[in-house]
Amino acid sequence: MRVYVDEVHRHVGEEITLKGWLYNRRSSGKLHFLLVRDGTATIQCVVFVKDVPPELFERAGHLTQESALEVVGTVREDARSSLGFELGVREFRVLHDAAEYPITPKEHGPAFLLDHRHLWLRSSRQHAIMRVRSTVVAACRNYFDRRGFTLLDAPVFTPAACEGTTNLFEVDYFGTPAYLTQSGQLYMEAGAMAFGKVYSFGPTFRAEKSKTRRHLTEFWMIEPEVAFADLDDDMDLAEDFLVEVVGRVVAERRRELASLERDIAALERVQKPLPRIRYEEALATLAEAGKPVAFGEDFGGDEETVLSERFDRPVLVHRYPAACKAFYMKVDPEDARLALCVDVLAPEGYGEIIGGGQREDDLDTLEKSIQAHGLPAEAFGWYLDLRRYGSVPHAGFGMGIERMVAWLCGLHHVRETIPFPRMLERLTP
């Protein structure tokens, strides 16, 4: 009976068949220990000289890394292994003898590993990260699905360069220029007026010539948008969402986080209430830390790092100056210099993981803002329609999956958080 490694605990004492790849091998006289992975987990398969024919014992001692195997044996408890079980091998068959595997236990540089990403994904470290990512995605979707949000996929091809063309990828769309989406937000606003509560989840693109540890040209965003919601509702939603997603990852991926040597206690502290500070309070904190920023300026990675290190859980920084934020932000009625927006900064220096806020819902104000930002009014006809037909207060946010995964896994660079990263100088494999 063919069994996956993560199911062996149900077959103790039984003879089973495993199919997988040789991850590692060591020998000790009359024993060969074959570490076999099948994608679900890794198990030690023990080949004892007296249990198998001589030629098979000999063969076991010469198997190459990543060779494909079918192994028949009996499941035994083994308290010493992290799996808790091992396989006593009766026979095995080599399905494919792997050529000399390029990724060895020795150190490889990031360029070499990224060139071999299709193979690097087989390592236990990459497994742990991809499983965390998979759980983050499922947790995000389930959060909104269970609360009556309608999934509304935003288009990737967009006709207008909504915030300038500088960071946009352009495509020749049957003779017309089109741009790859940077955010589904404007479409989600249309969706919120139709469905009340919506979210999109898909890849977004930024043609930034940045080579920082926080930038990918292609990354995934989840973007909820809610009608009849203001900035406070938006902050409540972001807080509740983040606490639930982190909680689920900690609950379901504890083993993976431990294997990445992540400080899980730091993630367990992500409980309500999350601190909320105004931009102006953040300025004071930065000045104290010897990193003064003038009122009106946005924060860069350095400032976000300083701020996020001040708290033991994510912090919501709200009401940035309107001048440094996008045209669609609603201005604070209590202080016209400020926008009703919020950024959530992850702790431990990870910086922004969520950005959002309340959107301008007044037609005249929005038209003036589009003009003031030097944007082409004609491209926003449909967007302005949302303020002509039943305009209501509404708010939303976007969370970047890769930065979230980087923080949760405690990774220095986002390049390991996505199966096939795309960066300024990286388009392969």
Place this chain on the structure above:
Amino acid sequence: MRVYVDEVHRHVGEEITLKGWLYNRRSSGKLHFLLVRDGTATIQCVVFVKDVPPELFERAGHLTQESALEVVGTVREDARSSLGFELGVREFRVLHDAAEYPITPKEHGPAFLLDHRHLWLRSSRQHAIMRVRSTVVAACRNYFDRRGFTLLDAPVFTPAACEGTTNLFEVDYFGTPAYLTQSGQLYMEAGAMAFGKVYSFGPTFRAEKSKTRRHLTEFWMIEPEVAFADLDDDMDLAEDFLVEVVGRVVAERRRELASLERDIAALERVQKPLPRIRYEEALATLAEAGKPVAFGEDFGGDEETVLSERFDRPVLVHRYPAACKAFYMKVDPEDARLALCVDVLAPEGYGEIIGGGQREDDLDTLEKSIQAHGLPAEAFGWYLDLRRYGSVPHAGFGMGIERMVAWLCGLHHVRETIPFPRMLERLTP
């Protein structure tokens, strides 16, 4: 207390507050009937002349379609309405007076409606379709999540034109040409060798100059791939997957399907076993139907329609001629003219919704196939690596979400199955 319309059944006899938009209005002397939608559902709000101040009664008679309202009233049972409840209004507040709404109950052509897609999404028909889509996506993901598949997002930017550049969108990637993905399959094969069972779910792109009812330039695909699996395993998986997804949509979206006047009985017939026929049997069927196709030719939309009309449930057509299929298909060891592939055709003339098969896992054969197809070998170095290091039989498939939704909803054209469709002549809004 603010309540969503889909929650009113829990508040019978209570005074609640609704927030929504005026969907329709009719008056009858001393009564105004305001049909209010809030995205979750629609409710009739009854304004009785004796229950509200005279100026408010007057105002109710002049409200414009899609105006935003906050309505306070008491929930009453109402067996005549499809919701089962209505609201006896005590007071209401107009949050926004909508300008004259462009979409009226009269007929509009598709071009007009597509130009106003951001508003068209507010209609009850579009709500039903988008809710079905939302459930299809959740059901697909849950199917694989629950069975131990790891989600592995495929990249959108790809370096090589794997199957020729004819139908590819090209992007200037910092001075290098890149192409938008047509399928994540090759990447999923790498994933299957790492994780055993994987799936990707994301937008894919095809620059086809086709203006048919089955084509979008941007559409969503779910693509599972399994190591140690052959064509039979692949067909079993596709069958099981399809039956579960259809079953869940029928169970959870019965009301929406009914509102679309979908023949639900036709969907309830989607039970195992699904018929499986060989390509050559399909040829015989087509000849009988007076649509002969020569051996070696692929089927077009017309042939798929004829075939799928022959069955009362989806049919699996397998073992097409290798010559009309992609380079990575494994050749049938029992008949070298045939590929170990399968297409699933939806009934009622909907045609292909799933395409897949077993992949060539032998290095030499694959290298020759790449050469025979005139493809650039250097672009496939990483893909060939999968046959160098532990190559095993593997198989997978891709399902197009939009065609699935079109079939489930009984729609003639795929343009209504995605929030913001992109077609040959459609890039807006």
